[in-house]
């Protein structure tokens with residue numbers, strides 16, 4: 038994202054209002070929580086208002102670096118509070134959904150449960166309609182629903198033994214999870230890795246097993262590629278479940294599974310891993326439908 042866009046996003050009136058609301062809500066935490074990393078940052082108020090609650094709840098004790106700043110979220114490396122049993126934690130802080138374009142939103146939304154601003158499942162017709170109307174409240178409901186679903190998905194998949202970062206907490210527009218890296222250095226993306234053919238075959242097999250495991254949990258990643266997989270020697274970790282869907286809520290999502298499988302096959306083909314993506318996706322889907330995964 039260009040610098041000028043970032044500046045205009047932060048001077049946006051809605052963003053300013055959001056910041057004020059957050060600051061009022063967590064005033065006491067802000068006084069105590071003062072990471073040195075934030076001192077010179079123009080977005081420090083925003084980050085602070087998003088992460089202060091994790092500090093208050095004794096999940097993190099400092100924020101030390103920015104790992105990545107993308108279109109929809111920024112990921113920070115935090116020092117974990119000793120009570121978490123971890124040394125570092127990753128905090129993914131979303132720009133609220135109401136402030137960003139809803140790219141290809143409809144297909145994903147139909148595969149999801151809509152939630153109200155407090156995370157309750159929206160059941161009645163008025164709430165269902167409000168999710169389609171871009172009113173202020175509906176947009177806020179979508180922010181809450183979207184991030185809660187990502188967190189829940191990661192919990193579900195982690196519990197089932199999938200290779201995903203252990204989710205730790207979710208508050209407002211921020212998610213705290215296991216930090217994948219070597220000390221404070223983040224793991225590289227699979228896209229940047231240089232693999233030997235035998236390692237490639239074993240990581241490919243692992244990722245296909247993960248796709249099956251996701252589906253056994255009624256989830257399709259929906260944006261799986263070498264850009265959403267972290268790599269450490271002989272190990273892959275799938276991240277970014279922001280676009281995950283539940284096929285039970287929308288059976289028309291097979292093309293998303295096909296695309297996930299095809300991207301993995303295409304990536305590993307350069308290392309000589311042979312696979313027929315169409316047949317593989319169809320086989321996984323058939324076994325899912327037959328309850329045989």
Ligand SMILES: Nc1ncnc2c1ncn2[C@@H]1O[C@H](COP(=O)(O)OP(=O)(O)OP(=O)(O)O)[C@@H](O)[C@H]1O
Pocket residue numbers: 104105106107108109110112127129202214215216217218223224226264265276277278279
């Ligand atoms: N648990 C983690 N441990 C270490 N690094 C992480 C972790 N989660 C995310 N990252 C880093 O942050 C980047 C962005 O994370 P993610 O893909 O979840 O967000 P995003 O909204 O898709 O951002 P982008 O628009 O940059 O893709 C990742 O590419 C990775 O480099």
Ligand SMILES: [Mg+2]
Pocket residue numbers: 264265277
């Ligand atoms: Mg991503």
